[in-house]
Amino acid sequence: MSGHHISSAKFLWGVGISLFILTFLTVAVTWIQIPEPWNVVVAIAIAVVKALIVAAFFMNLYWDSKFNIMLFVMSIVFFALLIGITLLDTMYRTDPVPTF
Amino acid sequence: MSEPSVAEENKSHILHHFVDSDQQFEASKMGMWVFLVTEILFFGGLFAAYIVYRAWYPDLYLQASEELDTFWGAVNTAVLIGSSLTVAMAIRSAQLNQIKGLIINLYITIGLAFTFMVIKYFEYAYKFEKGILPGSYYSYDGIAHEKANIFFSIYYMMTGLHGIHVLIGIGLMIWLVFKAKKNVLHSGYYTPVEITGLYWHLVDVIWIFLFPLLYLID
Numbered sequence: 001m002s003g004h005h006i007s008s009a010k011f012l013w014g015v016g017i018s019l020f021i022l023t024f025l026t027v028a029v030t031w032i033q034i035p036e037p038w039n040v041v042v043a044i045a046i047a048v049v050k051a052l053i054v055a056a057f058f059m060n061l062y063w064d065s066k067f068n069i070m071l072f073v074m075s076i077v078f079f080a081l082l083i084g085i086t087l088l089d090t091m092y093r094t095d096p097v098p099t100f
Numbered sequence: 101m102s103e104p105s106v107a108e109e110n111k112s113h114i115l116h117h118f119v120d121s122d123q124q125f126e127a128s129k130m131g132m133w134v135f136l137v138t139e140i141l142f143f144g145g146l147f148a149a150y151i152v153y154r155a156w157y158p159d160l161y162l163q164a165s166e167e168l169d170t171f172w173g174a175v176n177t178a179v180l181i182g183s184s185l186t187v188a189m190a191i192r193s194a195q196l197n198q199i200k201g202l203i204i205n206l207y208i209t210i211g212l213a214f215t216f217m218v219i220k221y222f223e224y225a226y227k228f229e230k231g232i233l234p235g236s237y238y239s240y241d242g243i244a245h246e247k248a249n250i251f252f253s254i255y256y257m258m259t260g261l262h263g264i265h266v267l268i269g270i271g272l273m274i275w276l277v278f279k280a281k282k283n284v285l286h287s288g289y290y291t292p293v294e295i296t297g298l299y300w301h302l303v304d305v306i307w308i309f310l311f312p313l314l315y316l317i318d
Contacts, residue, residue: 004125006195007188016185023177023180030316043312050229051305058188059301067272068133075137079144083151090152 005063015057022050113289132295143306146258151301153250156187163243164251165317167232169223173315177307178221181186183212184304188295194290197278202293206277209300211298213270220263227252258310265303272296 026046033041056062061069111123118124130244154161167273194200231239276296279285285293295302 004122004195006192008224009133009189009192011186012185016181019181019184023181024176026312026316027174029295030170030244040317043316044238045117047312050308054184054301054305054308058184059298065130071130071133075140078141079147080139082144082148082226086148086152087155089157 005060007057007060012059015053019053021052022046022053110286110288113284113291121288124296128291128295129298137296139302143261145256146261147309147313150254150258153247156245157250158246159253160247161243161317163245164248165228165256165314167227167243168255168315170244170315172223172311173217173311174209176216176261179212179219180218180304183209184301187210187318191290191293191297194280194285194293195287199283199285199288202285203277203280206273207282208268210277213266213273216266217263217270220259234295238267239277255314258314262303262306262310267304269296269300269303313318 026043029042029046030039033039055072061072114121114124118127127142186205188234190202190205190209193199193205227233230242232252233239233251238252240248276285276293278293
């Protein structure tokens with residue numbers, strides 16, 4: 001069983017500080033005006049990195065059983081499916097529903 | 101506490117249908133991960149609404165997010181990350197049988213969670229005053245876009261549902277403090293701390309996405 005990983009205090013602080021730095025970074029990139037599609041890409045990319053750091057080292061997925069990792073990955077897969085199939089409809093309507 | 105009572109306590113938490121403490125711990129943790137999957141998909145529906153409307157009305161998002169204060173959004177992000185750190189420290193304290201440290205870390209986490217809610221309260225109050233309310237209650241005319249109320253409906257639904265999760269988290273951590281004070285928790289049984297920690301980190305992860313998506317659309 002791999003469920004009792006104990007992180008050192010130093011390590012946890014390191015993870016916390018890296019998250020603070022990434023938060024500052026995601027605000028700082030809005031000061032330099034990145035052109036249209038790329039500002040969103042950069043913001044999401046930083047958020048994904050932060051989320052993966054939290055999941056791996058705070059939620060201990062890095063040391064956890066493969067089954068729990070699979071559960072987490074499957075939730076992302078099904079979320080992508082939800083977004084993908086919804087957009088296949090909404091992006092290709094000849095005229096969007098007028099009242100919405 | 102004397103030695104024999106510790107040994108007794110180390111077994112007292114095991115339910116009869118589990119082989120040992122580790123199996124019970126792993127089962128609880130897996131159950132929590134299944135719940136977190138449903139939480140991700142619960143918020144996923146709202147993120148889907150956000151994405152669909154952003155694809156339909158990109159200008160609306162650019163204009164409406166001007167009304168959100170990036171500074172306080174960033175402060176709240178830092179507050180939640182700090183609270184995730186203290187929860188991780190609380191779990192570490194429990195694993196090392198440092199019950200005093202566990203309680204202190206839980207108190208700091210509860211304090212940070214309240215800080216988050218107070219900041220959110222002032223953000224909401226400021227918008228309510230201007231007439232920025234969700235849906236048909238929207239009466240603010242500072243944004244030149246006919247669908248302005250839609251952005252704020254999405255904003256209130258996402259941050260509101262997230263806020264409810266923060267409040268539930270506060271309740272859970274107060275419960276943990278009571279449990280810790282009754283000496284129920286120790287290095288052999290800290291499952292409730294671990295499980296609540298997982299929940300709290302997920303609440304943090306959701307805010308990590310809400311912050312850039314709502315506040316940082318220059």
